[in-house]
Amino acid sequence: MARGNMPALKPEELRVYPRYKAALSVELQSISAPEDAAKRLPSIRFNSVTKDISLGGILVDLADKAKGLEPAWQPDWFQDRFFWVHVKGIATIPEGIFAKARCVCFVGEDQTHPKAIGMEFQDLVGSIIARLKIFLEGLAPEKK
Numbered sequence: 674m675a676r677g678n679m680p681a682l683k684p685e686e687l688r689v690y691p692r693y694k695a696a697l698s699v700e701l702q703s704i705s706a707p708e709d710a711a712k713r714l715p716s717i718r719f720n721s722v723t724k725d726i727s728l729g730g731i732l733v734d735l736a737d738k739a740k741g742l743e744p745a746w747q748p749d750w751f752q753d754r755f756f757w758v759h760v761k762g763i764a765t766i767p768e769g770i771f772a773k774a775r776c777v778c779f780v781g782e783d784q785t786h787p788k789a790i791g792m793e794f795q796d797l798v799g800s801i802i803a804r805l806k807i808f809l810e811g812l813a814p815e816k817k
Contacts, residue, residue, distance in 0.1 A: 700759040704773070751776040 701719045709716075754776045761769035 698761040698769075700761075701756045701774075704755045704757060706754070753777070 698720070703717045705716055756774050756776060758772045758774045759769055760772070
């Protein structure tokens with residue numbers, strides 16, 4: 674029997690597809706680097722929402738958030754910077770998932786300015802997919 678009022682899923686619907694859409698609250702906080710103290714830079718914090726969980730990684734758009742910040746926080750600062758990431762709103766994980774992520778810049782065609790900024794955290798994505806799979810399997814009818 675399915676849990677709650679949720680309809681039972683067909684076996685083919687139990688798979689976790691490479692792209693699973695869900696709105697998740699994401700909080701990022703930079704991990705201080707030695708050069709930050711010399712420049713008197715505090716840690717930087719962002720709140721965002723992502724709707725794309727994929728096997729390739731969750732991309733969190735930092736570029737818009739970086740606009741208007743002092744020059745020290747511009748995109749080149751983010752390259753290879755590590756962040757603590759807290760992803761909330763995943764079924765079966767009320768407290769969310771904490772992970773360490775590396776920020777990556779995707780350089781534009783002119784090779785001078787980053788085209789986009791994203792996060793690499795494969796371990797986090799694997800954990801999310803594993804939890805989603807358990808959740809989806811829990812919606813399947815119980816075997817008698």
